[in-house]
Amino acid sequence: MNHYKGISADDKHKIVAALKARGAGSCPRCRDSQWTVSEYSRIEVQATMDRNSMERTTIPAVMIVCEHCGFISQHALQPLGVWPHGAADDIHTASPLARESMA
Numbered sequence: 001m002n003h004y005k006g007i008s009a010d011d012k013h014k015i016v017a018a019l020k021a022r023g024a025g026s027c028p029r030c031r032d033s034q035w036t037v038s039e040y041s042r043i044e045v046q047a048t049m050d051r052n053s054m055e056r057t058t059i060p061a062v063m064i065v066c067e068h069c070g071f072i073s074q075h076a077l078q079p080l081g082v083w084p085h086g087a088a089d090d091i092h093t094a095s096p097l098a099r100e101s102m103a
């Protein structure tokens with residue numbers, strides 16, 4: 001039996017507020033401005049091209065779905081300030097987001 005309920009309304013509100021505060025705008029595919037917060041996801045990543053790499057981790061993210069064309073974009077939770085776990089207690093999620101600047 002599936003008891004999956006999805007993201008809570010409270011979490012959705014926090015994510016919408018964080019995205020708006022950072023100026024996240026319309027859909028990059030169709031330019032429509034209506035989108036919904038869908039589900040949390042974990043993007044699996046690895047440090048090398050090794051097919052069987054043991055050096056892998058995940059980036060906690062949230063999926064945003066365009067209501068017009070269905071395009072799914074994913075935003076990492078840490079930069080949005082909604083990831084409740086500090087980098088210090090989860091070093092594996094910190095490293096893929098090591099800050100780099102174009103400046």
Ligand SMILES: [Zn+2]
Pocket residue numbers: 027028029030031032066067068069070071
């Ligand atoms: Zn779209």
